[in-house]
Amino acid sequence: MSSKKRFIINSFAQVFAFLVSLGITFFLTPYIVSQLGAAAYGFVGLASNFVGYAQIITIALNSMAGRFITISVHQNRIEDARRYFSSVFFSNIIIVAFVSIIGVVVLAKLECLIDIPPELIRDVKLLFFCIFLNFFISIIFNVYNVSTFIANRLDLSSIRTIIANILKAILLVGLFYLFDAAVWYIGLATIISTIYIICTNIVLKRRLTPELSVSLSHFDKNSIKELLSAGVWNVVEKLSAILSTGFDLLLANLFIGATQMGVLAITRRIPTLTLTLFERINSIFAPPWTKLYATDQNEALHRQIIKTLRFFGLISIIPNAFIFAFSDMFYALWLPSQDTKLLYCLTLAACIDLPIAMPLQPIYNLYPITNKVKANSLFSLFTFGLTFVIVFVGLNVTSGTFTHLMIISCTSAVFNIVKALTFLPLYGAHCIKMKAKFLYVCTIRSVLSFTVLLSLLLWIKTMFPQASWELLGVCGVVTCILGTIIGSLIILNSADRKEIFGLVSKLFH
Template identity: 40%
Template sequence: MIAAVAAFVVGFFINFFLTPYIVKSLGTEAYGFIGLTTNIISYTGLISIALNSMAGRFITIEYCKNKIDSANKYYTSVFFSNIILSLIIALLSLFFIIWMESIVSIPQTLIFEVKMLFALLALNNIFNLISNTWGVSLFVKNRLDLGNIRNILGTVINASTIVLCFSFFNIHLWYIGLAGFLLAAYTAITNFRFAASLTPDLHIKKSYFDFGKIKELLKSGVWNLIAKLGDILGQGLDLLIANLFIGTIEMGMFAITKNIPFLILGLFQTISGVFAPVFTKLYAQNKKDNLLKEIHKSIRFLSFFAVVPLVFLYIYGDCFFKLWLPTEDSSKLIRLTILGTFALPYTLPLESLWNIFTVTNKIKVPTIFTVANNLLVFAIVMVSMCFFESPEKRLFILAGTRSICGIIRGFLFLPIYGAQCLEISKKSFFKDIFKSLFCLALCLLAGYGIRHIVVPNSWIELFIATTAICIPCFIFSFIIILTKEDRQLILKKFFN
């Protein structure tokens, strides 16, 4: 968990300095195409989701049961299948590059730049897909800390490449793709080394290839594919909709506002992922009581970590944007950001519950609900584009609709169906949720009190104000959210 938080902090500070540097170098309009091309590339990943989303679960369970031959069959079958899928993705990417300017709105001066960016990001995606199988060893051995340490170094490599290219050569948009490609190559090499050292008994051999294992993975993973399609309708098309219905400049501004929510959500997905190997192992060993204890613990720790970033965003977000991007409209940026994040207080503490559906192999119902939820988001947004002509109103609707539907999905469905999958009371997780919301409310009150005293106009003043906010947040969270056992565990880890 410490490694996960450290990876987030390093990534945050690098993005903190890098984003305004890139926006200033390229311009808001060009910056928007980084997010747009990244989203479009992610659509090609749909091809591999059905196979790869459940691979870690099946390999780990077989490995923990000491069924090494069976684990090797899953391992080998996924690897060779990913090579075939990579060739398909390469062909699809090539066709899209050829006709790109006919599909999305691109200024004439940026066509070559955007195509080069897309090509390099496609190579990035292919490298990651091929090396994913080796990365399973980190999950199997519950050594996600090594992956997070690797991610820290990778983030530094990525940022250094961009800065060096922008500093010593003529500025080009596709440098972002080049940096991503080098990062993907580094990730592939380290995944291979992790696999060799952590799980030397997992091998890739032709004799292990088994169509039956692929069929089993696809049967379970197809629901994750459907869920991803729903996510694309709900939020993956945000920048494309902004490009087609609002404007390229507004798309660039919207891409900027997605940075902080993306970082926060990425942090909590990473932290919740720390618990996934433990959940999987306890489920494989049929230790239900221990599994429930770990799940409740994960919710409490996620709630504890959620308070500070959310309070900072809601109290001093406008000051942050004014200092971070002084050439942009900070009031509009913070309004868009808050509209896009007001579901996070309800959903961040529950991120670990998504692991339950994978562990228990019950992903059909959450997938159907997620798709329905995202279809509702897409329908509301598209209808709104017809009724409102103002670019600002369209942008605010695009940002806010997903949050409203996100509360419904995260606060009502997730804890209820998660409890049902575990065959416990449907009210089991609500006590943790309400404690988290109560603590957040107290911290926001304390934060507003500090805001009346300190309104930062410099980075030093913002740092002082943030430090002042952290003190009541940590005190309230430590007392209200965590149990006595949690507090003793933390104190023992840090002071013994």
Template identity: 35%
Template sequence: MPSKKRLIINMFANALAFTVQFGINFFLTPYIVSTLGSEAYGFIPLVNNIIGYASIITVALDSISARFITIEITRGNYQKANSYFNSVLLADTILALLLMMPSLLFILKINDIINVPVDLLVDVQLTFFFAFLTFFVNLIFAVIGCCYYVKNRVDLNAKRSIESNIIRACILIALFTLNKPHIFFVTITTAVVAMYLFACNIHYSRKLTPELRVDLHKFSFLVIKEMLSTGVWNSINALSSTLLTGLDLLLANIFLGASQSGEYALVKTVPNFICQLVIVVLSAFVPEFNILYAKGDKKELLKSVDFSLRIMGYLVTIPIGFLIVFGKEFFSAWVPGQNVDLLQQLSIMTLLPLIAICGTDSITKIYTVTNKLRTPAIFMIIMGILNATGDYLLFTFTSLGIWVIPCVSFIVNIIIQLLFTPIFGAYCLHLKWNTFYLSIARSCSCAIVVISVSLLFKFIIQPQGWFSLFLTGFLCSILSLIFSFFIAFDKDVRVRIVAILKSKLQKQ
């Protein structure tokens, strides 16, 4: 299948999978808040963040395995690919066994580590138990799922994600309908889904990559050493990401208590959804990046990266710009009874850096593709330490309260996304330092278009409730997409897209 057609299919499938997942979480959040309170809800993203801390030491192998296996299979080196595959499988299994005891101790002593209301203690402990169970299942069998990326069939992975989210939704509805609501219902369903995806991954691994077979005799310490020499920088990046974004709810819980931590968890919910959307859109491009690099086609790789930057800015800035303008109306409809003015103000500070991230996140994948991870890892760990230190000092010596987190994060993210990422990305591909700034500017311009259109509509419409809010959002999106079309894409790309649309319409 032509790469462009495969790219479109991958993007569509990923977007559909994300929509299903988003829909479930979107409707689940206000239900949990209304039945259990924002204080209880705050533990759900906090659980995910703490699981992310455990993932730091697993990233070194899992984040890099797909790249190594893809390159070797593309080059026809099946024996080397199997060595990578089996070495990671055994190493992950050993690592999971080593982490089980510390995880159990953390669960048993959790009330000595973070602020947990007495009436929620058992519920929170069970929530962490099922979350860690999911983590271990995903860790042990992570490498099996690389088959989708090796063969550039991300669409199949997206289909399985859709199915798993439907299963998750059915189980959640049954649990919350037939039983007294509990937080751990969220993570027990995730554990069930992890088992389902494991079975699917085994099936597709045999179908898509029959060259890869489980044979632990092919384990090699030299292979692990080779991968760790590269992957360790991804672990450092993961630590940096934790210091940049993963400690905020934990610090809020420690310094401000479970109540304010829960409020900030609500604020972060939408930006987290948007970050997931960024990952979803970008994941459709990454397999092509690896394949083009393996073929040594630098010209097409640059085109693919540039196109991904423009697509990201064109599509992902739509929800960002709309929520910056209509955030108060959104929170009023989504979580009525909460302090929507505060939520809106905090939301703006968390959404603004995402505009820059949409314009640069594709560039960060170049680091892995070109295997140049050390410099960005060192830079990111420095920025992460500055971010965490700034949070700690401001929490300790000022009365800014919850505003500490978004303010410090905003400054740090602007430095990373607009000063370091585009310059180092150009260096990795041996390009001029300012190569990517035009694409970034176009991405930011798309956000300005969305905000401008939304402000215009706000003078005309004052949405009250979901129907008018969705209608306003739909109209703003359509107009923004039309105007941004001329900003995001060059003339030749616009002509090709219009020609494709015309041909599709004529066939119908």
């Protein structure tokens, strides 16, 4: 199968996996909120954030494992690849044994660490136990994810994710139907779906990369040191990312209350899911880029990067414009019991960076590929420090729940805009020795296209004062059509348009 056709298949598979996840969230979130309340639902996000804090310990080892294993395989250094693979697996077991001790202490004193309504203490503790257990088993088998990356078969990982999400949804519906509602069911369903993913990854590893195997004889301390030394700066970057987003819910819990934390968690779903979609699509480009870098095909890599940024600019304007134009209608239909205007304002505040930052998402692939993550990590830590100080001071010197929620929602987004306009294109270009102006041109065209599309959608919105699911669906179709036309004319060049048309045509022949 040609690389271009494989790209199309991978793209469709990743998008479809996201749509399945989105559908599950769309149907289950209102039901869970109605059964348990916004406060209980907020603890799901908070538990995931706690796991994010624990995950920091594993980042130094695991973040660069895929890069070193993949490059070793492409350069036919199979023994090196086996050493990396086995060393990471056994090291993760040691890490889990250590972190589990911390997890036990956190669970025992959880009600002292965060604000939990008395009637939810047992339920929330069980939720945290399940989420922590899911994290432990995920980390142990994390290295098995690399096989689909090496073979550029991300379509298989997408199919696996689709089935896992459907399994999770079936389990949740069954548990809520058969038993009294409890928030910890979400954690239990997550564990079972993760076990399915792990089993599938083991099968795929044997099928796609049989040359890789786990053996104590391949455990190598020097390989661990090499991975740690390359990945240590990823710890800083991940810490900054987790704290800048994860601390939002924690600060809301401590300064405003559990109920408002739940409201903030709900508004996080749209930007989080949107970013998840683009991270899935972005992951498609990492395997071929890694291969080009490993084989010193620098000019081809430059061409692929520019083409990818134009592609990202085209597809990013559609969801972003829809969020800015119609998310208030969506909330009114999706969660009619909640304050729609508040949800809309908080969502826009959290998404103000997306039109600028999202088209540049592929640049993040360059740091691990070139093994130059230090500067990005330090910049992320610096911006997090400023964000935390501003949010903390803002919460203490201002009053009013709405003001506090807006401060928490938009501060990190503002700094993301600064990063997207300065560091991201400048250092990304430096890593691969190309001119940054090419990256800025892609950003300018994307923002211009977004502005034109949003203006048209807001004008169209004035014609339909009453919201309905049918109308929202029509608006979605209109957004896709207008976005594709506007983006194709402003962002893409004639060669891009011909290539995309040719790829889509070949896919169906």
